Amino acid sequence: MDHFDFKAGELHCEAVPLSEIAREAGTPVYVYSAATIRHHARVMKAALEPTGDPLIAFAVKANPNPAVLAILAAEGLGADIVSIGEYRQARAAGILPDRILFSGVGKDKDEMAEALAGGVCQFNVESVEEARTLSEVAIEAGLTAPLGLRINPDVEAGTHAKITTGTADSKFGIPAREAMEAFRIASRLPGLKVQGITVHIGSQLTDLTPLEASFRRVGELIAALRNEGIAIDLADLGGGLGVPYEPGQPEPPTPAAYGAMVERVSKGWDVRLAFEPGRLIVANAGVLLARVIRVKPGERHPWIIVDAAMNDLMRPALYDAYHHIEAVRPSGDHIIANVVGPVCESGDTFAMARDMDRVDADDLVAFRSAGAYGAAMSSGYNSRPLTPEVLVDGKQWALVRRRVDLADCASLPLPKWLLPR
Numbered sequence: 001m002d003h004f005d006f007k008a009g010e011l012h013c014e015a016v017p018l019s020e021i022a023r024e025a026g027t028p029v030y031v032y033s034a035a036t037i038r039h040h041a042r043v044m045k046a047a048l049e050p051t052g053d054p055l056i057a058f059a060v061k062a063n064p065n066p067a068v069l070a071i072l073a074a075e076g077l078g079a080d081i082v083s084i085g086e087y088r089q090a091r092a093a094g095i096l097p098d099r100i101l102f103s104g105v106g107k108d109k110d111e112m113a114e115a116l117a118g119g120v121c122q123f124n125v126e127s128v129e130e131a132r133t134l135s136e137v138a139i140e141a142g143l144t145a146p147l148g149l150r151i152n153p154d155v156e157a158g159t160h161a162k163i164t165t166g167t168a169d170s171k172f173g174i175p176a177r178e179a180m181e182a183f184r185i186a187s188r189l190p191g192l193k194v195q196g197i198t199v200h201i202g203s204q205l206t207d208l209t210p211l212e213a214s215f216r217r218v219g220e221l222i223a224a225l226r227n228e229g230i231a232i233d234l235a236d237l238g239g240g241l242g243v244p245y246e247p248g249q250p251e252p253p254t255p256a257a258y259g260a261m262v263e264r265v266s267k268g269w270d271v272r273l274a275f276e277p278g279r280l281i282v283a284n285a286g287v288l289l290a291r292v293i294r295v296k297p298g299e300r301h302p303w304i305i306v307d308a309a310m311n312d313l314m315r316p317a318l319y320d321a322y323h324h325i326e327a328v329r330p331s332g333d334h335i336i337a338n339v340v341g342p343v344c345e346s347g348d349t350f351a352m353a354r355d356m357d358r359v360d361a362d363d364l365v366a367f368r369s370a371g372a373y374g375a376a377m378s379s380g381y382n383s384r385p386l387t388p389e390v391l392v393d394g395k396q397w398a399l400v401r402r403r404v405d406l407a408d409c410a411s412l413p414l415p416k417w418l419l420p421r
């Protein structure tokens, strides 16, 4: 469910017509709906409440905009972070340290030290080598680091290869067969409090089966660890639940179905559960609003060239991801067309042979479901400015990230030896 609807023939975000935002903020621009973000946070809370008192830690990487994080902080969510930059963003948004999970396969010593001093619920550690480094950092700081080990359950997530993380030959986590030994080693290291186990097998999962298989693995390990006297208090079940992107396609399992599965599988674990949803909270709460620059005739289908490009929304180029494209003021006519951006790469393609609303030069189009991994993954490729972001909340709206001209950011004077003579 989202709050992007047609009123009087025009697509609105909550009460605001998208043409108003395009006029005042320019295009391309990301537009987020606060009501949708709050709704998704509440749906997730309601779905997971039956599992006890879960920690729902928003995966900041999906959308680190400060306004988005502030909304989620007010909803009582925590943060799943993967860099000290995300740690600072989460704290600045008012997320309490005991609601922050520090994930990631490559935390360095400085990042560990800063998060340890500032406080975290748990470091999700992905190797014995990382546990040793965390132990050294903790001893140096005279503190105890709360630790969970991420295990790799070796299940196929059934999603795009680039967003699969839980198969045997993956850089993520500790192979399940080595997990017991890794826990034994970590629990003997000074400066660490071994307290948790964590798993995350991939993103945009549209089937609960692989999730259930990996959670069962977690349950088996909790029991085996208890047998050896290693107490586990927190089981972090990661993120990954998919969202609907394409109209007419089968819908992914609902948060309620996911919650019911977790409740069933985790019965008797006697731990607190944590979750790291990213996409589910924000994907359908955002659109990328763009303007058609021109329509160029094509060999098979016309090329609709818009002012947004792969640097603004990378998902189609990187994962062949589908984003629904709608005219902001549909005429009622349809065409079959290719939709592309201005970047000088053939990969800068949003859709090929797409049956869509007919649009002409200067018309506005909305790329739907762009609130997760959209602005977060944008770049300044082709010296294009970073796309601004707008937050709508009922009738009000505000710019929450300026259009950043990266060409200006790189304007240091030339080194002396390169100056023209």
Ligand code: LLP
Pocket (backbone or CB within 6 Å): 059, 062, 080, 103, 104, 163, 200, 202, 203, 204, 238, 239, 240, 241, 276, 277, 278, 279, 280, 315, 319, 372, 373
């Ligand atoms: N926890 C961990 C440890 C993760 O690595 C991720 C995502 C999440 C939670 C959140 O997953 P979610 O609930 O959002 O599926 N850029 C890609 C997605 C990459 C996901 C990376 N990790 C995309 O645009 O589809």
